[in-house]
Amino acid sequence: MNEQLVTCAALTKHYGSKPALNSVNLQLGRGRIVGLLGPNGSGKTTLIKILCGLLQPTDGSVTIDGQPISPYTKSIVSYLPDRMYFADWMTAADLFDLFADFYADFDQEKSLSMCASLGVSPRDRLKTMSKGTKEKVQLVLVMARKAQLYLLDEPIAGVDPAARDFILNTIITNYNENGTVMISTHLISDIEKVLDEAIFLKDGQVVLHDTVDNIRERESKSVDALFREVFRARNFEGGAY
Amino acid sequence: MEWGFTEDRPIWQQLTEQITLRILKGEYPAGSRLPAVRELAAQAGVNPNTMQRAMAQLEQTGLAVSSRTAGRTVTDDITIIQNARKERAALAVTQCMTTLRELGYCRADALTILKEVSEHE
Numbered sequence: 001m002n003e004q005l006v007t008c009a010a011l012t013k014h015y016g017s018k019p020a021l022n023s024v025n026l027q028l029g030r031g032r033i034v035g036l037l038g039p040n041g042s043g044k045t046t047l048i049k050i051l052c053g054l055l056q057p058t059d060g061s062v063t064i065d066g067q068p069i070s071p072y073t074k075s076i077v078s079y080l081p082d083r084m085y086f087a088d089w090m091t092a093a094d095l096f097d098l099f100a101d102f103y104a105d106f107d108q109e110k111s112l113s114m115c116a117s118l119g120v121s122p123r124d125r126l127k128t129m130s131k132g133t134k135e136k137v138q139l140v141l142v143m144a145r146k147a148q149l150y151l152l153d154e155p156i157a158g159v160d161p162a163a164r165d166f167i168l169n170t171i172i173t174n175y176n177e178n179g180t181v182m183i184s185t186h187l188i189s190d191i192e193k194v195l196d197e198a199i200f201l202k203d204g205q206v207v208l209h210d211t212v213d214n215i216r217e218r219e220s221k222s223v224d225a226l227f228r229e230v231f232r233a234r235n236f237e238g239g240a241y
Numbered sequence: 242m243e244w245g246f247t248e249d250r251p252i253w254q255q256l257t258e259q260i261t262l263r264i265l266k267g268e269y270p271a272g273s274r275l276p277a278v279r280e281l282a283a284q285a286g287v288n289p290n291t292m293q294r295a296m297a298q299l300e301q302t303g304l305a306v307s308s309r310t311a312g313r314t315v316t317d318d319i320t321i322i323q324n325a326r327k328e329r330a331a332l333a334v335t336q337c338m339t340t341l342r343e344l345g346y347c348r349a350d351a352l353t354i355l356k357e358v359s360e361h362e
Contacts, residue, residue, distance in 0.1 A: 033288055165286060173283050193252055193287045213251040213291070222248040 002066035005030050005180050011060035020046040022204040036184040038201035039231050044184040048151045052079040078147035082154045088127035092137045111144035132159040143174045150181040189224040198223050244285040256295035265326045272317035
C-alpha cells in the first residue's frame with residue numbers, strides 16, 4: 001500500500017482557453033476526512049472529476065494509491081456526482097443490484113441497513129422520491145462500498161439541516177478506516193466539525209491546505225469565518241448614477 | 242448534557258473540556274468505562290480522529306486511563322477527580338469575580354453580593 005493515497009503534481013485543466021485548474025499540487029493521506037472548499041467556479045468539481053477519471057487533465061500528473069488513473073484506480077474510488085444519473089423508473093433495490101454487479105466491494109447488506117436507518121424504503125421508485133430522499137439513496141450507494149477514496153461532490157446541498165446532520169453522521173460512522181473521504185461543498189459551517197483537513201481552492205489554485213485544528217489554533221477563528229475572509233466578494237462598484 | 246462548540250478554538254480542546262465536565266458531574270463515574278471513540282464521535286457529530294485526540298489529552302491529565310483488557314475507563318483515583326473539580330470551581334469563581342470587578346465592585350462588596358444572592362437561591 002502506498003503511503004500517500006492521492007498525489008497531484010502541477011495538475012492543470014483548461015476548457016478551451018479557459019483555465020479551470022492551474023498547476024495544483026496536492027497530497028492526501030489515508031484515513032482522513034477532507035473538505036474541498038471554494039466558491040462556485042473555483043475548480044472543485046473539475047478536480048473531483050479528474051480524480052475519478054471522467055476528465056483528462058491538460059497537463060501535470062495524478063496518482064491514486066501510486067497508480068495513474070486507470071481501471072484499477074476506478075475500482076478503489078467511490079464517487080458521488082453532483083447530479084443524479086440514474087433512470088427514474090428504477091427502485092433503490094434495483095440500483096443496489098446494479099452496483100453489486102459493477103463493484104466487487106459493494107456491500108449489499110450494508111446498503112439495506114443504511115437505507116433502514118435513513119428511512120428510505122428500497123422498493124420505492126426513484127421518480128416517486130423527493131430530492132432529499134434521492135440524495136440519500138445516492139449516498140447509500142457510495143458509502144456502501146469498501147473503497148479507499150470516497151469523492152463526494154456537494155453531498156448535503158439539497159437536504160434539510162436535520163437530514164444534513166444525519167448524512168454527516170452516516171459518513172463518519174461508515175467510512176472505512178483506511179479510506180479517505182473528500183467532500184466538496186460551500187456549506188462549511190455544517191461540515192467543519194467532521195473534517196480533519198481543509199483545502200481552499202481559489203481560481204483553480206490551492207491557496208490553503210491544513211488541518212482544521214491548526215487553522216483554528218493559528219487564526220483563532222473557525223474555518224467558516226476564515227473562508228468568508230479569504231473569499232469575500234468585492235462589492236459591486238457601479239460608480240455614481 | 243448536549244455537545245456544543247464555539248468558533249474560536251480547536252474542537253479537540255473543547256471536547257476534552259466537555260468530557261472532563263461530564264466526569265466531574267459524575268455522568269461518567271470514577272472507574273466506569275468510557276464509551277468507544279467512534280461512538281462518542283458519532284454522538285458529538287465530530288470526526289473520530291478529533292475525538293481520539295481529545296481522549297489522548299484526557300489520558301495526559303490522568304482523568305482517563307486505558308488498559309488493554311478494559312478499554313478506556315475513568316480513573317478510579319478519587320484525588321485526581323477532586324483536584325480537577327477544585328480547579329474547575331476556582332475557574333468559575335475567577336470568572337465571576339472578574340465580571341463583578343468590571344461592574345465596579347470592590348472585593349468586599351463583591352463577596353457581600355455573592356453571599357446575599359446565594360442565600361436567596
